[in-house]
Amino acid sequence: MEKARESVEEANTNRTGTDTFLTSKSLKEDHTTTITIQKAEHVYYQQGGVNEIRMEKHDEERLSTDHENSSSEAQEGRPRKLPLVILKMLSLLALCKPEVPLPVGVLLLVEKCAVETVRCKSSTHRREIKDLLNLSFDPFDDNNSDETFCVPEGKCDEWLCACECKAYHVLDMDKWVFRKLFCVEDDKDWDLLKTLLPHLDNWFSHVEKCGMEEELPIHFLRACLHAFGKFRCDGWGRRAKKLVEKCIEYCESSGSDVNEKERTHREIGEYYRKVGMYEESEKHLNAALEIGKAKSDLASCSLQITQMYLARCKIDKGEHREAEDLINRCLSSPAVKALEEKGERPYLRGRMYFEKARCYHRLQKYTEAYDACYQALTVEPGCDSFRYPQYVMYCALYMALKELESDHPNTAVLNEALAECGRAEKIMKHRHGDKHHQMAQLLCIQVKICLGKKDRVVPLMMASNALSIMKQKYGPDHNNVAKVYNLLGDIHCQIGNMQKAEKAYKMAIFIYGEEHSLCKRIKEKVEELKESQGVLFNPETCDRERLDKELKKP
Secondary structure (H helix, E strand, O other), rough: HHHHHHHHHHOOOOOOOOOOOOEEEEEOOOOOOOOOOOOOOEEEEEEEEEEEEEEOOOHHHHHHHHHHHHHHHHOOOOOOOHHHHHHHHHHHOOOOOOOOOOOHHHHHHHHHHHHHHOOOOOOOOOHHHHHHOOOOOOOOHHOOOOOOEEOOOOHHHHHHHHHOOOEOOOOHHHHHHHHHHHHHOOOHHHHHHHHHHHHHHHHHHHHHHOOOHHOHHHHHHHHHHHHHHOOOOHHHHHHHHHHHHHHHHHOOOOOHHHHHHHHHHHHHHHHHHHHOHHHHHHHHHHHHHHHHOOOOOOOOHHHHHHHHHHHHHHHOOOOHHHHHHHHHHHHOHHHHHHHHHHHHOOOHHHHHHHHHHHHHHHHHOHHHHHHHHHHHHOOOOOOOOHHHHHHHHHHHHHHHHHOOOOOOOOOOHHHHHHHHHHHHHHHHHHHOOOOOOHHHHHHHHHHHHHHHHHOOOOOHHHHHHHHHHHHHHHHHOHHHHHHHHHHHHHHHHHOOOHHHHHHHHHHHHHOOOOOOOOOHHHHHHHHHHOOOOOOOOOOOOHHHHHHHHHHOOO
């Protein structure tokens, strides 16, 4: 925060060159673009419901008369004109989602933009913006760097209209705030990005209204797509779908940069994997792979990342042997070995080990799965990491599955696994609440361990909750939903409700599709539970909706 303050003060005397801007949680700015007062800029006007783009030049003469006009207007009872630097800040804050917390560091970025754009030479505006936002603390004091604030509902527009200023500086918000925060490497500042997603979504709505999508750089669109897919906040699918469309347009353009096209295909492929469209995912990931192979450095880190993404897709599709081969090639590549020697990019290496653990899990190699997952946990230590609770809960799962392979599993080991799940649950609830998609995965893990302990009550409640979350986050036809139905079948088998068990297994087969590798075992379960008349299950003649309704009955 001290550096943040210094950079703002330097802006008053030095407006060319490169600054480093830091807030709490290490918000960084690699470069700034000085916009002088004489240079025209794009602004978005909203007048009477009619949206249009105009060009606005800042009025330099207004700076010298701001304070003079404000005092005379106050005496006459008219709305007081605000200094130009404050109007600029309000025009940026108006693009954020009202009444949703913002880190105070964002306000400092907004101030930096306003100060450099209007060439403000004093800091008197700070007290006024604090009062306008009704803050109980000083946002410019280093001691308050961890504070948050909210933009009051409708107040920014009200103040701007009172001063006959209806300009929303849409592209400035991109260049000075969002692009600097979202275009980051790996897992940096994940908690900050999650906090900003509602504001980013609100800002995109303004971008669409004024038709400025074409002016946004592809690396920024790609970073936003990654962030929405990572956290899956409410409405993420709608926003991500629009971003994917823009990214595909870029990839289909003949003049696109090859390196950017490779990264963009990769992010599109990962999006399609998350929504369960595996053929589309493979198509884009293979396109990224071909671009990577066509470049001279076949052992590049970028190529290994694409292979890891493709391995993820194949694991979800049930092609576990192919996935295992891909991930082993990643980990043994010179590029990843060099990262290990230097201790660099732990998030990326941890993710590769975790994908290896997932492969072994699907191949029922539970000891190897535990070892690979534990390696992911040690490569990226510290509970602040975004993936930390995920690695903890899967280590617990593989610990339990190893024990359940024995004829007489040790209850103490299973209890230890449940305790580790509890530790992961506490972290995730604190971070994301009860309805996060990873909470559903955790519930599934707890169900498996409880089934191993022959618990007949708790697993059914957990699985029902997991099913609700999965359907909400992924839709009814995703493989993660099928996974829960398979678990429900196991639960009903254990409590003796064979009819419901069969229906749950059938729902899993419907969703997975008969070609999925997991369906072979599920079909075996169905045959073991076939109805008394001996009619075998045929997905083509069975009523899926009826099955789902019957499963919901008590």
